[in-house]
Amino acid sequence: MKNIIGRIPNLDRREFLAYSAKAFLGVGLMPIGIRSEVFAAAAPTRLPSAKNVIYLYMAGGMSHLDTFDPKESRDVRGPVEAISTNVSGIRISEYLPRIAKQMDKMAVIRSLSSTQGAHEEGRYFMHSSYTKRGTIVHPGIGSWLLKLDGARNPNLPGVVHIGTSNPGGGNGYFEQRFAPLVIGNPEAGLQNSKIRKGVSEKEFHDSVMLTNAFDAEFHNRYNQKKTRAYTDMYDDAIKLMKSRDLAAFELDEESKQTREAYGTNPFGQGCLLARRLVEHDVRFVEVTLGGWDTHINNFERVEENAQVLDQALASLLTDLERRGMLEETMVVLATEFGRTPQINGNDGRDHSPTAFSCVLAGGGIRGGQVYGETDTIGKKVADRKVAVPDFNATIAYALGMPLEKTLYSPSGRPFRVADKGIPLLDLFG
């Protein structure tokens, strides 16, 4: 309880404010006790705090055995050694030395389990929490977030995909304005996004007015959802072109040192771009790194790929941390399935959806932990299985999204952001 006597001058000020608020804005002040009124519970425990997501997708089925879930048996691990990390008791593959020094920020989930062992179906399931079916296309988490909670920066798209757009990760049957902006090459900046040289601001403005005049005619006559979607997109494009925030896409603004630190390759630069976009309050940025489908020559190829991932993710986490962004930005590392402990005739590993690893960091996640376990050869889950919808429910929960909220497809089907997934609350706080 406040010491009212000692703060009488402030009380007067508050009374004055209360009066002004009522007079000018027609509302009362939020009563001091609102917290206890609304929340009968005790002081809230550390709540999940994610506002934005950087989703790093390892396309092809990242071998968990050669990355985050190393095994002892020589038969299983081949030439790969395990190394310690900066968290005592947690060891990962020697292919990820820089990530090993960031383990205190990460929660490694070793007990992911999927029912989908083929690429297209696996990626779809991982991105949407629903199995692929011919009759409907489901939206991804980014589009759900935009639809339920809205964008924050009115001048930039709310969802961006860099590298490629994965099945199940788009706007599905949601309106066009929730669709991701897809950027093929992060270093190219935005195509067609600058006003053409030689066109003055006024000329540009006039041509927009003219187009609007024609559009208005068209719009009035065909005022349906689709038409408005087109004009919405157009308006958004105009806003984007004229926005100062367009600079978010300019990687040249970063120092050479920073660009090299992320790795001078599309994935590394894509992660750097993701950080910039999230700094400008783009809510969901997905960056894809392919090449993980190592049926042939597993070890060499995983080592190469892991080097790219290692450099980029370690830099990303350090960068987010030093900018104070890790509390509100959830970093996700996901893949569609894992790979077999058995090494095949081509020195490769084949698909294995029964057990694999994914990683979460930031956004309220407690770092430095391993969740779940696989058996001694890494084929089956031995402890705390996490179904794909549960993994997605955890991301949605961190973002404060309503898991029970049901939205209907055009054909009247009910769907939720993570289907029936239950979030892993143990990972937070």
Place this chain on the structure above:
Amino acid sequence: MALLIPSLEGVDFDKHIGPILENKCYRCHGEEKVKGELRLDSPEAILAGGEYGDILVPGDPSESSLYVLTTYPKDDPDYMPQKGKGLTVGERKLLKRWIADGASFGESFARKPEPKTRSKFEEADPANERKYTIMGEAVEIVARLRESGLQVDTANHDASRFEISYTYAERSEGAFGFETLALLGDSLVKLTLARTDVSDGDLAGIVDYSRIEYLDLGRTKVGDAAMEYVAKLEHLRYLNLCDTNVTDAGIQKLASVKHLERVYLWGSQATADGAKRLEKRIGEGAVILGSELGAAPRRAGPRI
């Protein structure tokens, strides 16, 4: 079994619906098996619903999964019944009409107001629904603030705490109008002024909001003079001063903030020396100055 087609009479639960459920549904939703925590072998059970909540909305077949799931294509993963013969067209029609007409179980069954059974989601996280939903008096206050151009959100998805962002706020130049924040009073716990033109002097207006725990001044031109005011926020936990003009001298003033957990200084004018001095007073690990990112090691082998 001959179905009575009630074209003129109403659909009767015992006569028309019960038999359908018995023949097509009890196998998985009855005494022997209780799939999805759902039983369909009594009115009470039907009303109680299953693991995901209610399956019946009287008057609205399209919201009743009891009906909707029977209308899916047979190869759909969610189609019901999953085992045995599906419902015939006639049976589906009956079910639909029964629900549309109010889903009455007959005069003999008096529907008691059931306590809402908890769905699996609620069990998993009982407070979740309440967290992000703005309630009561807060609704109008938030609406007013948004009308005045500010971005208002619940803070950390907790509906008893609020966050205001000025970054994309529509406001006339120089006018921060911190007075309007009084509407939220002690419920204002997060304030973002990142990438705005806020000046040191402007910040004098925020000292009244002593409940602020999180303050983001990143990428603004604030400097040491602003720290005078910021230091008065007794409950401040997180402070972002990245890319600002604060120096070693200014940040020392923050030592008086008891609960300060994290101060971010990357891109500011502070140095390792000043950061260390502050850290000695507020706690290890609390001051993050940051450093250059490590470059990729030069290695022999395939260049990517």
